[in-house]
Amino acid sequence: MFNKLLVSDYNIIQAPMAGGVLSPELVAGVINAGMVGSIASGYLSLSDCEQFIQRVIALSSNRFILNLFIEEPRKTSLRYQKPNKIIEIEQQLGIYEQDWFEVPPTIAIHDYLKLVDKYQIPAISTTFGLLSQDVVKELQLNGVKVLASINSQIEAQTALATGIDGLIIQGCTAGGHQAGFAHERQNPLSTLELLQQVRALDRDVVLIATGGIEVSDIHAYLNEHGVDYVQLGTLFMLSELSTLNSSLREFIASKSSSDISMSSAITGKSVRGINNQLMRELDVAEYPFPIQHYASSYLRAKTKSLGQFEYAGIWLGEHQSYQALRFDDLINDIKKQF
Numbered sequence: 267m268f269n270k271l272l273v274s275d276y277n278i279i280q281a282p283m284a285g286g287v288l289s290p291e292l293v294a295g296v297i298n299a300g301m302v303g304s305i306a307s308g309y310l311s312l313s314d315c316e317q318f319i320q321r322v323i324a325l326s327s328n329r330f331i332l333n334l335f336i337e338e339p340r341k342t343s344l345r346y347q348k349p350n351k352i353i354e355i356e357q358q359l360g361i362y363e364q365d366w367f368e369v370p371p372t373i374a375i376h377d378y379l380k381l382v383d384k385y386q387i388p389a390i391s392t393t394f395g396l397l398s399q400d401v402v403k404e405l406q407l408n409g410v411k412v413l414a415s416i417n418s419q420i421e422a423q424t425a426l427a428t429g430i431d432g433l434i435i436q437g438c439t440a441g442g443h444q445a446g447f448a449h450e451r452q453n454p455l456s457t458l459e460l461l462q463q464v465r466a467l468d469r470d471v472v473l474i475a476t477g478g479i480e481v482s483d484i485h486a487y488l489n490e491h492g493v494d495y496v497q498l499g500t501l502f503m504l505s506e507l508s509t510l511n512s513s514l515r516e517f518i519a520s521k522s523s524s525d526i527s528m529s530s531a532i533t534g535k536s537v538r539g540i541n542n543q544l545m546r547e548l549d550v551a552e553y554p555f556p557i558q559h560y561a562s563s564y565l566r567a568k569t570k571s572l573g574q575f576e577y578a579g580i581w582l583g584e585h586q587s588y589q590a591l592r593f594d595d596l597i598n599d600i601k602k603q604f
């Protein structure tokens with residue numbers, strides 16, 4: 267039994283993954299297996315986020331971490347001119363509709379915290395930024411654990427100064443966006459290298475390692491490298507309980523680690539995924555994150571729905587293989603590491 271963060275049978279966390287890949291059934295499956303789930307609030311409306319939370323609780327319990335994006339507040343939705351290169355690709359593919367795009371307003375942190383209170387959510391994690399010291403303290407007084415995602419030792423120090431309970435140490439091999447907040451440059455550190463730097467800070471907080479971790483690495487991370495929890499994203503996403511359809515699964519299964527790269531041109535922030543035509547053709551971001559994310563979101567969503575995966579954004583961590591495991595088999599393989 268582990269209780270450094272939340273009471274669980276296994277110190278394994280299913281990673282938050284925004285962008286519609288997680289299903290409530292997947293998160294609940296992880297929780298029901300005695301592990302810790304995560305709900306990704308990123309890109310969801312507040313009511314969709316609340317419905318997701320309700321569904322997970324109905325299927326399992328509230329043993330999950332609610333992940334929040336920390337962004338510069340936007341009070342209203344804003345309209346921008348679409349970058350020419352993106353228009354050109356949309357025209358070539360015959361899907362072009364308009365030369366502008368909209369960026370929705372942000373959801374106030376306070377509104378998420380009302381959900382935390384209403385559903386007695388035991389932990390939250392932040393991505394792309396930090397909560398203020400006062401908010402951290404208030405959450406902790408209400409029994410909520412607070413975690414922050416970091417990509418460097420400096421970010422770890424900055425995050426710890428806000429009084430948080432733990433760090434999500436994300437190496438450059440992680441699927442999806444690099445979740446830190448202080449650096450423009452690409453993170454050069456593997457999960458293990460970053461973990462060593464963070465451990466050198468010698469602080470008594472919960473350490474969670476994430477990024478490119480295989481099932482066969484779990485035992486070493488927990489028993490030799492001194493982390494409290496291992497967080498897995500891609501491996502859970504490939505199981506049948508995620509929302510990926512069968513043609514996308516087949517496309518992913520045909521890939522190997524040499525087909526995976528990092529790009530900051532698609533969304534304005536470093537993101538790891540399949541090195542497809544989109545990654546090769548888009549070489550500069552006209553806007554910073556998250557504006558560039560919205561600039562390319564119609565193109566990515568449309569091509570994904572049409573099965574034109576060469577122009578979709580398919581985020582994956584660096585792994586030996588992308589053959590899916592059935593959810594129950596994945597859970598059993600993970601349990602064998604204990």
Ligand SMILES: Cc1cc2nc3c(=O)[nH]c(=O)nc-3n(C[C@H](O)[C@H](O)[C@H](O)COP(=O)(O)O)c2cc1C
Pocket residue numbers: 281282283284285287306307308333392393415436439440441442443445476477478479497498499500501503581582583584
């Ligand atoms: C499709 C996808 C979406 C992601 N979305 C988020 C997110 O919303 N918040 C976050 O903190 N991390 C996000 N991540 C990063 C994961 O939480 C985690 O760091 C990563 O999956 C770990 O690497 P792995 O996929 O190799 O296990 C995402 C990753 C993927 C693959």
